[in-house]
Amino acid sequence: MHEYPITENIVKIAEKHGRAARASRVESITLVVGDRSGFIGDSIRMYFDIIAEGTLCEGAELIVRPVRSRLRCPACGNMFHRQPLSFACPDCGADGAPTEIGKEFYIESVTVS
Numbered sequence: 001m002h003e004y005p006i007t008e009n010i011v012k013i014a015e016k017h018g019r020a021a022r023a024s025r026v027e028s029i030t031l032v033v034g035d036r037s038g039f040i041g042d043s044i045r046m047y048f049d050i051i052a053e054g055t056l057c058e059g060a061e062l063i064v065r066p067v068r069s070r071l072r073c074p075a076c077g078n079m080f081h082r083q084p085l086s087f088a089c090p091d092c093g094a095d096g097a098p099t100e101i102g103k104e105f106y107i108e109s110v111t112v113s
Contacts, residue, residue, distance in 0.1 A: 003043035004051075010044070011057050014110045018056040023112030028061040030108040036069045036098075037105035056112075069102025 010029065018026045033041045041064035048062045070079050073089035073096050080090055087095040 003039055004047050006039060007044050007047040007051050010107060011048070011051050011055055013107060014060070015056045017110045018112045021112050023056065025113055026057045026060040027111040027113050028063060029057070029110050030063040030065060032065050032067060032104045032106050032108050034067040034069060034102040034104035036102040039105055041066060065108065067102055067104050070099055071096025072099050073097075 010031065014026050014029050031041070031044065033039055033044070045062055045064065048057075052058045052060060068081055071082050071087060071089075072079050073092060073094050075094035076089060076092045078089050078091045078096075079099070079101075080096060082096065083090075089096050
């Protein structure tokens, strides 16, 4: 449910960008959403059309670019995607440690016309 207020902010930011560019509408918004960001892209999509109604963002395409989290092996340095029920490095078998990859959450671009 915390996606509702963040979606409101996304619309406000995109609308501000559109006004600054003297655009008649926002065509698209691209979000980068890491799977460990705490936000769910599908939930943001669900709220977007409702919140965008009556704004420059109404009818805009919301593109969500997902980022899968990666672990770093402390033994061999390998970066890898975690397999279900395992933290083991596929190269050496040591348990991987979390990295910042997958925590991303930002607006990558706003296209206006």
